[in-house]
Amino acid sequence: MNIELARTIVTEIANRVIANAQTLTVLDQAIGDGDHGHNMQRGFDAVLKDIDNLSQEGTADFLRKVGTLLVMKIGGASGPLYGTLFMSLGKSWPETVNRDSLGQCLQAAVSAVAARGKSQLGQKTMLDVLYPVVEGFCQGDDLATLRQAAIDSAQATVMMQAERGRASFLKERSVGHMDPGAKSSLLMIETICDVLEKV
């Protein structure tokens, strides 16, 4: 992937997250502390503002810098989580990009997020979207299948009981609401599919 494509994807992710900030906040008000949308908006506003500087030295460096900026600017738990996702993508970005090497890079990034959040699959978090999509990617699924996997797995968090984050305090009362982090991850994957379908 060249830097222009990476830059387009990150820009479109930022635009999509910012446009959906209110939706994320409403989800987070139901089961969290109600700041997810606003925090993500602050982080991605900073990315958009600085995108020329961030993208001067190749894709790996770009992703690392985006991650660092998200850590510093988002605040809340999603800062370290999304920051770690992007930083790890940058850190393990392959020299030669193909489906195998990119799959390994994605797996490393999702594992890093799991370690950061001390979380795993099935705990009503962003991982419940990221894991199945990365797995599908590694199996060779096409964009339409990956998009559907993201939609389905975000939807599946509705009926899960939260075991991580503020939502876990609600125990069974967290059931019935989509996890805000699953939703923001879904937005990112839909955006990536949108961009790649046009390439």
Place this chain on the structure above:
Amino acid sequence: MITATDKVGIVIVSHSAKVALGAAEMVAQMVGSDIPLAWTGGNSEGGLGTSVEQIIDAINAAWSEAGVAILVDLGGAETNSEMAIEMLPLERQDRVVICDAPVVEGAIMAATESWGGSDLDTVRRTAEEFGKKMD
């Protein structure tokens, strides 16, 4: 900010600047000002939350060669503190610990232990043992 570099530094991280300040005031009153102490609370816009940037600043403000013990309130404060530690220079990273203890009581216990000249591990253990008594 108070500094005294031979004793373990204490950093208080809360989602609320007022809680962080209040806890720091309690530490200062009960333990005195003879330990490095810093606190941070709220996000970069002054709302509720925690900021990695501000946590890094607090760690540096309370820096001691004996190390720094961090007390946190809720999940995001812990995650952001872990992130902050990883963004410190390598030689400082293993001299900063997060205590698994209630923020106010833990800060006072940790500070008391630090004031007495204990090492980082003892400071942390004391705060955490107090936390367990409350379970």
